[in-house]
Amino acid sequence: MEHSTQAVGRHGAATITVRHAVIDLLRRLGITSVFANPGSTELPMFRDFPEDFRYVLGLQEAVVVGMADGYAQATGNAALVNLHSAAGVGNAMGNIFTAYKNRTPLIVTAGQQARSILPFDPFLAASQATELPKPYVKWSIEPARAADVPLAIARAWHIAMQEPKGPVFVSIPVDDWDQPAEMVESTQVSTRARPEPALVSLVSEALAGCRNPAFVVGAEVDRAGAWDEVVQLAEQQSASVYVAPMSSRCSFPEDHPLFAGFLPAMREKIVSLLEGHDVILVLGAPAFSYHVEGRGPHVPAGATLFQIIDDPATAAWTPVGTSIVANLKLGLSDLIAASPPTSREYPAPRRAAERAQATEVISAAFALQTLAEVRKANDVVVEEAPSARPVMQRYLPFTRAHTFFTMASGGLGYGMPAAVGVALAKPENRVIALIGDGSSMYSPQAIWSAVQLDLPITFVILNNARYAALQEFAPVFGFAPTDPVQGTDLSGLDFVALAKGMGCEGVRVSHAGHLKAALEQALASGETRLVEIVIG
Numbered sequence: 001m002e003h004s005t006q007a008v009g010r011h012g013a014a015t016i017t018v019r020h021a022v023i024d025l026l027r028r029l030g031i032t033s034v035f036a037n038p039g040s041t042e043l044p045m046f047r048d049f050p051e052d053f054r055y056v057l058g059l060q061e062a063v064v065v066g067m068a069d070g071y072a073q074a075t076g077n078a079a080l081v082n083l084h085s086a087a088g089v090g091n092a093m094g095n096i097f098t099a100y101k102n103r104t105p106l107i108v109t110a111g112q113q114a115r116s117i118l119p120f121d122p123f124l125a126a127s128q129a130t131e132l133p134k135p136y137v138k139w140s141i142e143p144a145r146a147a148d149v150p151l152a153i154a155r156a157w158h159i160a161m162q163e164p165k166g167p168v169f170v171s172i173p174v175d176d177w178d179q180p181a182e183m184v185e186s187t188q189v190s191t192r193a194r195p196e197p198a199l200v201s202l203v204s205e206a207l208a209g210c211r212n213p214a215f216v217v218g219a220e221v222d223r224a225g226a227w228d229e230v231v232q233l234a235e236q237q238s239a240s241v242y243v244a245p246m247s248s249r250c251s252f253p254e255d256h257p258l259f260a261g262f263l264p265a266m267r268e269k270i271v272s273l274l275e276g277h278d279v280i281l282v283l284g285a286p287a288f289s290y291h292v293e294g295r296g297p298h299v300p301a302g303a304t305l306f307q308i309i310d311d312p313a314t315a316a317w318t319p320v321g322t323s324i325v326a327n328l329k330l331g332l333s334d335l336i337a338a339s340p341p342t343s344r345e346y347p348a349p350r351r352a353a354e355r356a357q358a359t360e361v362i363s364a365a366f367a368l369q370t371l372a373e374v375r376k377a378n379d380v381v382v383e384e385a386p387s388a389r390p391v392m393q394r395y396l397p398f399t400r401a402h403t404f405f406t407m408a409s410g411g412l413g414y415g416m417p418a419a420v421g422v423a424l425a426k427p428e429n430r431v432i433a434l435i436g437d438g439s440s441m442y443s444p445q446a447i448w449s450a451v452q453l454d455l456p457i458t459f460v461i462l463n464n465a466r467y468a469a470l471q472e473f474a475p476v477f478g479f480a481p482t483d484p485v486q487g488t489d490l491s492g493l494d495f496v497a498l499a500k501g502m503g504c505e506g507v508r509v510s511h512a513g514h515l516k517a518a519l520e521q522a523l524a525s526g527e528t529r530l531v532e533i534v535i536g
Helices: 018-028 040-046 061-075 085-102 115-120 146-161 197-209 219-223 227-237 267-273 312-317 328-338 364-374 386-395 415-425 446-452 468-477 495-500 512-524
Strands: 006-008 014-016 033-036 054-057 079-083 106-112 168-173 213-217 240-243 259-262 279-283 304-309 322-325 380-384 404-406 431-436 457-463 505-509 529-534
Touching: 018 040, 018 146, 033 061, 040 079, 040 106, 054 061, 054 446, 061 079, 061 085, 061 106, 061 404, 061 415, 061 446, 079 085, 085 106, 106 146, 146 168, 197 279, 197 304, 197 322, 197 328, 213 227, 219 227, 219 328, 227 328, 259 386, 304 312, 304 328, 312 322, 364 386, 364 457, 364 512, 380 386, 380 415, 386 431, 404 415, 415 431, 415 446, 415 457, 446 457, 457 495, 457 512, 495 505, 495 529, 505 512, 512 529
Parallel strands: 033 054, 033 079, 079 106, 106 168, 213 240, 213 279, 240 259, 279 304, 304 322, 380 404, 380 431, 431 457, 457 529, 505 529
Antiparallel strands: 006 014
């Protein structure tokens, strides 16, 4: 370690190098896993790699960022990503965008050519390196001097961890790592804001005086560790609890009698579902995320909207009501303390889904109902099956915190590598990657990483041989029900063969009677397995 991270000065004395200072800093920050795909301009960073660090290899840069995203979300700490110059950052941009929308703290580093030849536009140089990942990083820098690299990474960590969390970017010239530097002193910066007491009192008074409150919960509740507080406040106020449109985490037990269901990303439908509620409290989510153009009011007539969110930018565009910028756990704790229990009775419970039946062609509902039957409550599901998500929300309920992850961006290629990162961070849990056939082709290299790391992941591929989400969405844009939608057929894919080529055992299930046993065997194996389910 000492030999590998120190250089010898002109008088023979040992000199601390950039590499030494950065490794020491990362170790003190608890960041000893590096998610990377190697390139020439990054090699000096990894010379004599320290024994207490782990290099997590991804076979493509989007996979690297996806794995780091899952790992960071599951651990709560920033993850370190190392990419290769401009081309590597370009390959990774889709999942950097997703990390930004997921509010995932990532320190994304990328190699740069040597400073001395940058004026000559050398091969593999990144022109305007700091501009490339913008606007989907919170901060971007190429330090002015080699000696500034350790401090830049320290600052990057603080910014990534400051709510709202998110990715940051540091471009590092290849010749900086062996240059002299100073060790970074430990500093502590607050990352969470407490709400204004007067606004907490305003919300408390509104809850005390209302007839029929509704809560709308989003991903920030789960990220902030505020699951218990939401349940406590909902029970205290007898409030119906809805999930915000496009929420990427589970923030309320979906078997709770107060659980009211999921809001769609359409203005008119949101207003219709919230009709009859006179106070709407949005917790850890935008108010609201829309997918298509809508018209009319944003909330039902006569309803008052309040929002607690950790992102001032989101609060700023909320079109109606009162927004409080605060950490969700702190905000909810203060609101619970300020709000006396209500005498209101619980609203009528949500109607249970009708049981799906076995048919000649397996339905998505039957597939997900079967998965729910074999899954343990603490098994973690990482989902990227957009067309099956409404079905999943009826037939695959989540009842515990930190057991559901998906992408908040709508960009594909996140789910399979994110499952690898989650499994690395949660070795005590089984992980299920629930992926659509179209989604799975964006980053299937993640299967190889899972096998190499010997992770207990079951990749469940829902294969309907098409981009079903696009076909189902086409009528919104004027397609007739029978009109063909170009570029949406996906015939001829063999996911079992694909998995086998990466060292993963797999099975293809096309008969409903074989499904339960196939899923049970894969989950019980303790290995990386793939189950391809042919659905209609």
